[in-house]
Each structure stands twice: as C-alpha cells, then as structure tokens.
Amino acid sequence: MNQMRTIDAYGELSEPATFTIQRLLPGPIERVWAYLTESDLRRQWMAAGQMEMKAGSSFEFVWRNDELTDPPGQRPAGFPEEHRMEGRITELDPPRKLSITWGNTGGVSFLLEAKGSDVLLTVVHRRLPERAIELNITAGWHVHLDLLAARLAGKTPTSFWDGWSRLREEYDRRLPA
16 A cells, blocks of 8 residues: 555555555644544544553444534434444554454554654554445545544544545445445
8 A cells, every 4th residue: 555645545455354544644643643542532533432541441432423524414314313332442552553443343453653744544444344334434434534634634624424425435336345
C-alpha cells in the first residue's frame, strides 16, 4: 500500500477478511493519539466511550452517528440512533499502536507513524465476517476517518450518512465479492 495516501483514499482488502485503510493526518502524533483514545475527542469523529489505557482492559463504544455532522444526512433503514459495542484492549504502545477487539467482527489495530509534521494512520480491521457486514464496516471506516481528518484540519465535515451510503455502494463495486 502506498505510504502517502491522501485523506480521501480508499481502503483495500489486504488479505481475505482483512481491511486496511490509511490517512495522512495533521500532527503531531500525540494529538492524533488523543483523538483515538480520549472519549470526548473520539466521539467527534466515531464513538464515545472511556478507555483505561492498559492491555486487557474492557470498554464500551457508543455510536451516535446522527450527531457527527450537521446535517447528518438520511440514516439508512434498520440503523438505530445509537449503537453500543463491547471491546477490550489487546495491545498498547502509546502513541504508536492500539489494538482492540471489535465486538463479534474481529479486531482492529490503529498504527501511527510520524511523517514530518503529519501522521500516517493505518487502520487494520481483521476477521470481517459476511459480505453485508464487510461493506458496512469498510464504508464506516472510510467516512469516520474522513471525519477525523476534517476535525484535525479544522474543517467542517460533510454529511455522515450521505457519505456512508455513497461509500457503501462504492466499496460494493471495488471489493471482490
């Protein structure tokens, strides 16, 4: 994978059932780490939830995607206003690596690498199950990382749900069935 992806780059299946996506974000690395690990910052681009920063600790993420952008866009049928997920920290190397379990759909690693004044964030989501969940997750990571990039750059992000719906269709075309 090209190490210097733009902030709108698509992720890819780096191996069967493993999705990898990267973003080059404004640094410094400690700031990006804070947006991954601190509930008040993480809720601005993904999900709230306190995390005790030690391997083995459990946490709960709470998504309220309608609150991420104004306007939020049209939430697809079947998606609730709030979603909760239990997880556990499996690996921790601040501020370079955070690995967590991801409910019943595998595990996620966040890898951070300083690139001058920027930070290369690589997200690897392993053990994706069936196709429908894979498409929801790949579109989700893409749009959530777009929000993170916008927040870090001080820009107003675009509509969450409209972006998610468009990206889900795009990933359905891009990823092998």
